[in-house]
Amino acid sequence: MTKAMTGARMVVQALKDQGVEVVFGYPGGAVLPIYDEIFQQNDIRHVLVRHEQGAVHMAEGYARSTGKPGVVLVTSGPGATNAVTGLTDALMDSIPLVVLTGQVPTFMIGTDGFQEADTVGITRPCTKMNWLVKDTAKLSETIHQAFHVAMKGRPGPVLVDIPKDVQFATADYTPKDRIRITHYQPKTAGDPDQIARLVEMIETAERPILYTGGGVINSGPRASQLLRELTAATGFPVTSTLMGLGAYPASGKNWVGMLGMHGLYEANLAMHGCDVMINIGARFDDRITGRIKDFSPRSRKAHIDIDPSSINKVVRVDVPILGDVTLVLEETLRQWKARGSKTNAAGLAKWWRQIGEWRAVKCLTYRNSDKVIKPQYALERLEALTKGRDRYITTEVGQHQMWAAQFLGFEDPNRWMTSGGLGTMGYGLPASIGVQIAHPEALVINVAGEASWLMNMQEMGTAMQFRAPVKQFILNNERLGMVRQWQELLHGERYSSSWSESLPDFVKLAEAFGCKGIKCSDPRHLDDAIMEMLDYDGPVIFDCLVEKHENCFPMIPSGKPHNEMLLGDADTQGVIGSKGAVLV
Amino acid sequence: MSPLNIKKGSSSHSAYDLRDPNAEVIESHTLAVIVDNESGVLARVIGLFSGRGYNIDSLTVAEVDHEGHRSRITVVTRGTPQVIDQIEAQLSRMVPVHEVHDLTAEGPSVQRELALFKVAGKGDARIEALRLAEIFRANVVDSTLVSFVFEMTGTPEKIDAFADLMRPLGLVEIARTGIAALARGLSNFPDAS
Ligand SMILES: Cc1ncc(C[n+]2csc(CCOP(=O)(O)OP(=O)(O)O)c2C)c(N)n1
Numbered sequence: 001m002t003k004a005m006t007g008a009r010m011v012v013q014a015l016k017d018q019g020v021e022v023v024f025g026y027p028g029g030a031v032l033p034i035y036d037e038i039f040q041q042n043d044i045r046h047v048l049v050r051h052e053q054g055a056v057h058m059a060e061g062y063a064r065s066t067g068k069p070g071v072v073l074v075t076s077g078p079g080a081t082n083a084v085t086g087l088t089d090a091l092m093d094s095i096p097l098v099v100l101t102g103q104v105p106t107f108m109i110g111t112d113g114f115q116e117a118d119t120v121g122i123t124r125p126c127t128k129m130n131w132l133v134k135d136t137a138k139l140s141e142t143i144h145q146a147f148h149v150a151m152k153g154r155p156g157p158v159l160v161d162i163p164k165d166v167q168f169a170t171a172d173y174t175p176k177d178r179i180r181i182t183h184y185q186p187k188t189a190g191d192p193d194q195i196a197r198l199v200e201m202i203e204t205a206e207r208p209i210l211y212t213g214g215g216v217i218n219s220g221p222r223a224s225q226l227l228r229e230l231t232a233a234t235g236f237p238v239t240s241t242l243m244g245l246g247a248y249p250a251s252g253k254n255w256v257g258m259l260g261m262h263g264l265y266e267a268n269l270a271m272h273g274c275d276v277m278i279n280i281g282a283r284f285d286d287r288i289t290g291r292i293k294d295f296s297p298r299s300r301k302a303h304i305d306i307d308p309s310s311i312n313k314v315v316r317v318d319v320p321i322l323g324d325v326t327l328v329l330e331e332t333l334r335q336w337k338a339r340g341s342k343t344n345a346a347g348l349a350k351w352w353r354q355i356g357e358w359r360a361v362k363c364l365t366y367r368n369s370d371k372v373i374k375p376q377y378a379l380e381r382l383e384a385l386t387k388g389r390d391r392y393i394t395t396e397v398g399q400h401q402m403w404a405a406q407f408l409g410f411e412d413p414n415r416w417m418t419s420g421g422l423g424t425m426g427y428g429l430p431a432s433i434g435v436q437i438a439h440p441e442a443l444v445i446n447v448a449g450e451a452s453w454l455m456n457m458q459e460m461g462t463a464m465q466f467r468a469p470v471k472q473f474i475l476n477n478e479r480l481g482m483v484r485q486w487q488e489l490l491h492g493e494r495y496s497s498s499w500s501e502s503l504p505d506f507v508k509l510a511e512a513f514g515c516k517g518i519k520c521s522d523p524r525h526l527d528d529a530i531m532e533m534l535d536y537d538g539p540v541i542f543d544c545l546v547e548k549h550e551n552c553f554p555m556i557p558s559g560k561p562h563n564e565m566l567l568g569d570a571d572t573q574g575v576i577g578s579k580g581a582v583l584v
Numbered sequence: 585m586s587p588l589n590i591k592k593g594s595s596s597h598s599a600y601d602l603r604d605p606n607a608e609v610i611e612s613h614t615l616a617v618i619v620d621n622e623s624g625v626l627a628r629v630i631g632l633f634s635g636r637g638y639n640i641d642s643l644t645v646a647e648v649d650h651e652g653h654r655s656r657i658t659v660v661t662r663g664t665p666q667v668i669d670q671i672e673a674q675l676s677r678m679v680p681v682h683e684v685h686d687l688t689a690e691g692p693s694v695q696r697e698l699a700l701f702k703v704a705g706k707g708d709a710r711i712e713a714l715r716l717a718e719i720f721r722a723n724v725v726d727s728t729l730v731s732f733v734f735e736m737t738g739t740p741e742k743i744d745a746f747a748d749l750m751r752p753l754g755l756v757e758i759a760r761t762g763i764a765a766l767a768r769g770l771s772n773f774p775d776a777s
């Protein structure tokens with residue numbers, strides 16, 4: 001049954017048909033008809049943000065923590081341009097978003113009208129697909145296609161630009177199940193012959209490693225289950241990228257920790273020394289590989305990815321498997337079991353002994369203090385005091401982000417929201433609100449750096465208005481810590497513009513927003529302060545004053561191979577070399 | 585992936601390794617890309633090339649299926665084998681792209697380009713231009729007492745050769761369409777069968 005309605009009503013109807021419950025947005029002239037429709041219904045909740053960038057990151061947090069697409073509605077011109085950073089972030093991290101933008105009326109397009117911007121032009125390189133809808137008759141179909149494209153294959157952000165006259169005009173509504181089937185149907189089942197080659201690799205591997213990434217999480221909870229099953233059955237060690245944390249539990253027996261530039265010693269050396277690397281939904285990002293020429297030089301590599309362009313993009317692999325992680329792992333397990341569930345037990349035992357030696361280096365050791373709070377200590381305490389709770393973590397970008405990845409343990413997928421590919425400072429606060437909106441009862445903490453946090457702090461207003469009791473745990477080193485660290489290590493300690501001056505008083509700031517502010521600078525008071533934050537029924541800004549000059553280790557300097565890792569300067573690591581530089 | 589002009593070894597003091605890790609042989613490939621003929625699609629395809637630093641040596645586009653609103657883009661590009669594979673993969677994952685064929689890799693193909701040449705001259709030069717045009721099977725599509733416009737179809741090399749010959753004879757302007765290409769024999773294009 002098609003039904004005639006205005007374009008604006010169509011938008012709301014299409015969102016309802018897609019099962020959308022929340023829209024993050026900000027009104028303006030070019031979307032007023034849609035806002036008018038939103039006003040007249042109760043099925044879809046609108047979360048009014050304070051800046052359109054915030055809306056997109058909230059939608060990302062919502063999407064990443066639920067597996068559902070995040071929906072954003074913003075006006076033309078500045079509304080759309082403010083969304084660009086979030087779109088790029090979502091594209092890099094494969095987060096499904098549907099962003100609706102208003103546009104000047106069709107007859108004004110191209111005249112430099114008020115608040116006109118070439119939105120589809122500007123956002124073309126930062127969306128998976130975008131559309132300018134010039135005809136109301138095509139609007140509902142386009143929105144349904146948009147959801148399909150955002151979710152299918154490698155997920156990503158899409159944008160639909162809707163001129164104001166298209167919102168006012170009337171046409172027949174096309175329901176979701178009546179749309180023309182789009183040809184966009186990415187391949188999801190892996191090639192069984194390639195999977196057979198992977199199975200042979202599994203059977204004979206002496207020094208295997210499962211290198212997992214965000215694709216496992218995007219593939220859905222079943223993929224994480226299958227990964228756990230495969231790991232338990234084969235006894236292989238598992239590492240993960242920043243984006244894949246939680247797919248395999250941090251408490252799991254085979255977990256060797258995160259890999260990459262600030263990954264664990266054992267994880268990076270296992271990657272370097274393995275003879276079989278099985279990449280499951282990761283993309284050989286440069287933060288992972290270091291210098292390509294020396295990346296895992298002696299291994300045969302298999303790569304499972306749903307995106308054909310990810311395969312052989314940076315690292316040539318021996319066994320490429322194009323497909324969805326869930327389906328490929330199912331088939332892998334099926335074939336492997338059918339052939340007798342074989343592994344190379346002797347090789348594996350030796351490999352685990354080697355990994356055990358690397359683990360014994362205890363690369364995360366840091367020199368604690370009873371005078372100042374070390375950021376690592378703050379996170380250890382946060383971990384201990386929130387363990388076992390229904391907990392979601394978001395982060396900003398910088399040292400605190402890497403420490404959070406190192407010191408917090410993730411037991412389940414969709415619990416860890418961080419800006420990986422783009423590294424967007426200002427992501428964490430709005431993302432935490434998006435997560436909290438999706439999980440009102442859960443404990444949602446944004447582990448932040450003071451500099452990043454300021455980038456979207458206006459969203460505390462959103463948290464207050466929508467009663468999102470997000471905890472902003474700011475590791476305040478009064479520094480752009482990660483920048484300062486690079487300047488120390490690579491630029492002769494010339495700290496060019498890398499300190500945070502004129503910082504606000506975060507406790508007063510919290511009061512100004514009407515939420516709770518907590519300040520702590522003494523390690524002896526830290527536990528109580530954290531408990532106070534956790535017990536407070538509402539948003540909290542926690543100003544945790546930490547050591548200002550702490551560096552984040554281990555670290556693989558950019559362009560170096562995995563085995564040229566810098567370890568910290570803690571006492572236990574003196575054995576490795578006085579300068580902390582390790583050559584294995 | 586054009587190699588950047590940066591001194592070897594400079595990466596250790598930089599945030600990024602700026603050296604091209606696989607400076608291999610550069611090949612030229614002709615790709616045929618079937619896309620939805622919708623606004624913005626060509627921009628998306630071209631944006632992929634500029635955004636990722638791929639080369640475009642020649643590009644032609646036209647709707648080839650009016651009912652299905654499909655266009656065929658023929659693009660000639662250059663790169664290492666890995667880059668060519670990557671271009672194909674990047675194109676094939678784009679939402680409005682239906683098919684990508686690497687005509688260079690898939691077997692022999694015919695490649696043709698159309699060009700128009702305006703040659704101005706009098707006397708012997710004019711006669712010589714006309715004589716060469718005949719040899720090259722170029723048609724005269726416009727003539728005045730002081731100029732010709734020749735039309736020629738052929739491989740890009742043939743067009744280049746003709747242009748070289750016309751230059752001393754008064755070539756004033758040239759317009760080229762870029763390459764259109766088809767696989768030889770019965771190709772696996774559904775729209776060919
Ligand atoms: C929007 C944006 N601008 C600049 C950067 C570069 N950058 C990366 S980390 C960082 C410092 C972050 O400081 P802070 O949030 O205080 O975190 P810390 O490293 O001190 O923990 C900067 C400037 C970035 N990632 N994002």
Ligand SMILES: [Mg+2]
Nearest residue numbers: 449450479481
């Ligand atoms: Mg800081």
